[in-house]
Amino acid sequence: MAVAFKLLASARPLRECQRHKVLHSLLGPLVTNHISKMYSSYRRPGISPDDTPVWKKIDFSTEKAVNGVKKHFKLLKSEIAEHVTSYDGQPLHVHLWEETRVVWKFHSQKDLDKWIASSDIEIGGKSEAYLKLGKNNQSALFYGTLNTEVPRDGETKYSGYCGFKAKPRLGVFNRKKYYDWTNFNSLHLRVRGDGRPWMINIFTDPYFSHQKDDMYHYFMFTRGGPYWEEITIPFSKFFLCSQGRVQDRQFPLWLDKIHTIGFTLGDQAHGPFQLEIDFIGLLMDSAHTEEFAYEQYERNTKF
Amino acid sequence: MPLSQPIILTTLTATTLVFLLSTHLVLMWAALELSTLAILPLIANKSHPRAIEASTKYFLMQAMASTLIIFSGALNYEMTGSYQIAELTDLTSMIVLTLALFIKVGLVPFHFWVPEVLQGMPTAPAIFLLTWQKLGPLVMLFLISHLISLKLIFMVAVLSSLIAGWMGLNQTQVRKLMAFSSIAQMAWIIVIIKYAPSLTILTFYIYSTTVSATLLTLDKMSTTSTKHLITSFSKSPTAATLLTLSLLSLSGLPPLAGFLPKWLTVNQLVSEKATWIALLMLMASLLSLFFYLRLWYNSSSTLPPNTTNTTRLWRKLTPQSNLTINLLVLAATTLLLSATLMKAITKQETPKAK
Numbered sequence: 001m002a003v004a005f006k007l008l009a010s011a012r013p014l015r016e017c018q019r020h021k022v023l024h025s026l027l028g029p030l031v032t033n034h035i036s037k038m039y040s041s042y043r044r045p046g047i048s049p050d051d052t053p054v055w056k057k058i059d060f061s062t063e064k065a066v067n068g069v070k071k072h073f074k075l076l077k078s079e080i081a082e083h084v085t086s087y088d089g090q091p092l093h094v095h096l097w098e099e100t101r102v103v104w105k106f107h108s109q110k111d112l113d114k115w116i117a118s119s120d121i122e123i124g125g126k127s128e129a130y131l132k133l134g135k136n137n138q139s140a141l142f143y144g145t146l147n148t149e150v151p152r153d154g155e156t157k158y159s160g161y162c163g164f165k166a167k168p169r170l171g172v173f174n175r176k177k178y179y180d181w182t183n184f185n186s187l188h189l190r191v192r193g194d195g196r197p198w199m200i201n202i203f204t205d206p207y208f209s210h211q212k213d214d215m216y217h218y219f220m221f222t223r224g225g226p227y228w229e230e231i232t233i234p235f236s237k238f239f240l241c242s243q244g245r246v247q248d249r250q251f252p253l254w255l256d257k258i259h260t261i262g263f264t265l266g267d268q269a270h271g272p273f274q275l276e277i278d279f280i281g282l283l284m285d286s287a288h289t290e291e292f293a294y295e296q297y298e299r300n301t302k303f
Numbered sequence: 304m305p306l307s308q309p310i311i312l313t314t315l316t317a318t319t320l321v322f323l324l325s326t327h328l329v330l331m332w333a334a335l336e337l338s339t340l341a342i343l344p345l346i347a348n349k350s351h352p353r354a355i356e357a358s359t360k361y362f363l364m365q366a367m368a369s370t371l372i373i374f375s376g377a378l379n380y381e382m383t384g385s386y387q388i389a390e391l392t393d394l395t396s397m398i399v400l401t402l403a404l405f406i407k408v409g410l411v412p413f414h415f416w417v418p419e420v421l422q423g424m425p426t427a428p429a430i431f432l433l434t435w436q437k438l439g440p441l442v443m444l445f446l447i448s449h450l451i452s453l454k455l456i457f458m459v460a461v462l463s464s465l466i467a468g469w470m471g472l473n474q475t476q477v478r479k480l481m482a483f484s485s486i487a488q489m490a491w492i493i494v495i496i497k498y499a500p501s502l503t504i505l506t507f508y509i510y511s512t513t514v515s516a517t518l519l520t521l522d523k524m525s526t527t528s529t530k531h532l533i534t535s536f537s538k539s540p541t542a543a544t545l546l547t548l549s550l551l552s553l554s555g556l557p558p559l560a561g562f563l564p565k566w567l568t569v570n571q572l573v574s575e576k577a578t579w580i581a582l583l584m585l586m587a588s589l590l591s592l593f594f595y596l597r598l599w600y601n602s603s604s605t606l607p608p609n610t611t612n613t614t615r616l617w618r619k620l621t622p623q624s625n626l627t628i629n630l631l632v633l634a635a636t637t638l639l640l641s642a643t644l645m646k647a648i649t650k651q652e653t654p655k656a657k
Binding site for chain 1 (some may be wrong): 350352353361407472475530605
């Protein structure tokens with residue numbers, strides 16, 4: 001194909017009538033190393049696109065490959081054993097009777113490594129965000145400074161956000177592993193905030209690429225002050241957004257395939273922030289019978 | 304869904320009937336495609352993203368299988384000059400058609416779509432997916448069964464039974480569990496297709512009745528997770544008991560109807576000197592029995608430690624539809640007719656002595 005293109009491009013009549021440029025636009029992806037992505041991806045203004053071929057980015061190391069194979073087959077063995085002997089890693093009686101479960105606690109660096117912090121530095125902003133273990137290794141402390149100054153790149157209009165989210169779980173052979181929270185109906189957290197409104201984001205990893213930005217959100221209003229507070233948010237309250245925009249058609253959050261959870265601060269208040277989390281857990285509140293808080297009326301008339 | 308529902312149901316019925324009445328491959332393919340299209344609104348009824356995902360996955364798999372069916376027809380036409388299913392003699396087209404039908408029905412190794420599709424759709428339309436939609440492909444398999452390799456049938460049946468049993472263990476979602484149960488039941492349906500096609504029909508009939516009864520009961524109880532089943536006996540002991548009967552019938556325990564096809568199938572396999580296959584199928588069905596019993600244990604054998612804060616009163620009989628009751632009675636008691644059925648089947652299978 002490359003040879004054909006070169007022949008065509010070098011032909012005199014084609015050069016004269018600029019047809020090869022048209023051909024290049026048609027055949028370009030086939031004859032160059034350009035990787036055209038089927039989905040949009042953010043590129044910071046002012047930064048040139050990454051044209052490195054994919055094969056150059058891979059680290060070809062035999063030792064790494066052998067270790068990887070050993071690790072994954074060991075994981076496969078334990079995953080099969082876990083699948084056969086337990087419900088999502090728990091015995092039957094625990095699965096049947098559990099009404100509370102602590103999913104994330106922060107007692108060691110290993111617990112903290114399951115989370116990742118980010119801020120608007122990625123888009124050229126100036127906010128700072130750090131995640132570390134709290135006092136006596138009993139909690140996680142997310143702190144930093146929110147800076148609402150918009151980066152001067154001619155494209156970005158808004159700035160000023162910080163957040164941290166749980167890294168997605170990976171199963172054997174780096175397959176995605178989801179959480180099954182169908183036994184519960186509420187999210188329960190013990191936090192010590194700074195009075196700012198935080199947003200909790202739950203990502204369910206939808207199937208289609210056009211839904212990749214779909215996420216469920218709800219707000220967490222914290223008190224400032226030295227006292228811990230326990231916040232319970234029913235999953236029925238979470239609303240569907242895409243790229244941060246609340247969708248007209250709302251659907252309840254299905255709990256059988258949860259990918260990650262995250263916390264975001266974007267209240268446009270310039271200044272320092274701090275959120276301390278003791279644990280993040282789940283609760284089955286029998287008194288809460290609401291299935292979904294939004295859009296429960298009939299939208300279409302019956303005929 | 305107002306007027307659309309009768310249209311969809313009529314289309315489903317009519318297309319399957321057209322399929323059953325035709326012998327021309329192109330017409331059969333067209334009927335299968337229309338049937339696939341007709342069930343998509345039932346799957347995506349709630350418009351939830353997961354329901355749309357389920358309907359898209361179902362459409363893609365079925366469309367791929369239908370493409371292979373028409374491809375096999377075209378290949379056969381190229382070789383033999385005929386589109387009639389009875390004149391399907393070309394080996395390549397027969398292999399392609401067999402694989403396409405395995406995809407349609409959801410047998411191993413083409414079974415991955417079944418739990419994903421069932422998990423995304425409501426429980427009631429799942430009945431159509433697991434019973435009515437499998438009727439056409441099974442009939443086609445029945446028509447070409449004399450051409451299919453016996454080793455292939457045995458391998459697919461045993462693998463389906465084993466893999467569905469293992470994957471169904473410790474599932475927390477009831478619809479996924481029913482999907483794996485369906486894959487395992489399909490294995491029993493096709494394992495005997497070459498030796499006794501009438502047994503295939505009987506197995507399919509009893510499977511359809513029992514699965515419909517189970518899914519209708521689960522739909523009435525609004526249960527989607529095994530955890531939710533533990534309060535079912537407090538809310539409605541009748542529904543929980545009837546669910547138990549239908550689950551035990553699915554697992555093939557006597558004296559319920561589900562025992563009959565398994566017993567006759569094993570009988571036939573042993574008489575055809577396929578003892579090892581019969582043994583493997585029986586051992587694999589123990590895995591399915593485990594998760595049926597787990598469902599029974601959750602629904603009828605346990606009481607929750609806490610009271611339920613629902614509006615239903617204790618011991619109040621949940622109003623059941625006549626259809627559910629009729630199907631459950633059939634599922635539970637058809638075994639009483641086994642003597643008559645056996646006589647009819649053996650009379651059909653054994654050649655007349657002269």
